[in-house]
Amino acid sequence: MALTPExxxxxxxxxxxxxxxxxxxxxxxFLDEVVVELRRLHQENEELRQRLSSxxxxxxxxxxxxxxxxxxxxxAPVVVEPEPTPEPEPAxxxxxxxxxxxxxxxxxTSSTSSLLKLARKLHEEHVREGVEKRDALVAEAHATAARIxxxxxxxxxxxxxxxxxxxxxxxxxxxxxxxxxxxxRTKLKGYIEGQLRELDAAGSTEAPATASFPGxxxx
Numbered sequence: 156m157a158l159t160p161e162x163x164x165x166x167x168x169x170x171x172x173x174x175x176x177x178x179x180x181x182x183x184x185f186l187d188e189v190v191v192e193l194r195r196l197h198q199e200n201e202e203l204r205q206r207l208s209s210x211x212x213x214x215x216x217x218x219x220x221x222x223x224x225x226x227x228x229x230x231a232p233v234v235v236e237p238e239p240t241p242e243p244e245p246a247x248x249x250x251x252x253x254x255x256x257x258x259x260x261x262x263x264t265s266s267t268s269s270l271l272k273l274a275r276k277l278h279e280e281h282v283r284e285g286v287e288k289r290d291a292l293v294a295e296a297h298a299t300a301a302r303i304x305x306x307x308x309x310x311x312x313x314x315x316x317x318x319x320x321x322x323x324x325x326x327x328x329x330x331x332x333x334x335x336x337x338x339x340r341t342k343l344k345g346y347i348e349g350q351l352r353e354l355d356a357a358g359s360t361e362a363p364a365t366a367s368f369p370g371x372x373x374x
Contacts, residue, residue: 166185169178 169181
């Protein structure tokens, strides 16, 4: 059924028995009806508003009033004059289209030649720069190799000089040791020969004296 404002005003909810307030289900159902009715009213209002808008925008119908045609008015006879003979039209002058001057072709050829010259020039510059860079790199590599070789040779000479000096020192020490050995052997040989001569001269004795030897003491 349609919901009216009076229904909303006169609606009474049954109080609950065990707690204060109204029955929640009943309130929810009534609110659902209110929502449905309000939506329907809102839709009707929108439709009416659209109808009013379309009616205002439509052009008003106008009634055409027909007016009687005026009565034919008698006119004086019209004298038709003969038409003048048209003069012959002059023959159309044919204007030939201007022929392109050969200078355009010369300009195009000159432009192409200039582009070729520019491309050739740029190519030659790039080639020259590449050759210069290559020569510079080769020269730098040769200089670096020569410097490294010179440094290695100088270092080798320095090491050789140090080794030569050490060799000379060692040879000097060897010569000193050989001289010491030779002198020691000579002294030892002389000492032994002297002792033997003393023994031969003294002959046999009951208690021969103990010969002292350098670095030895009898107990």
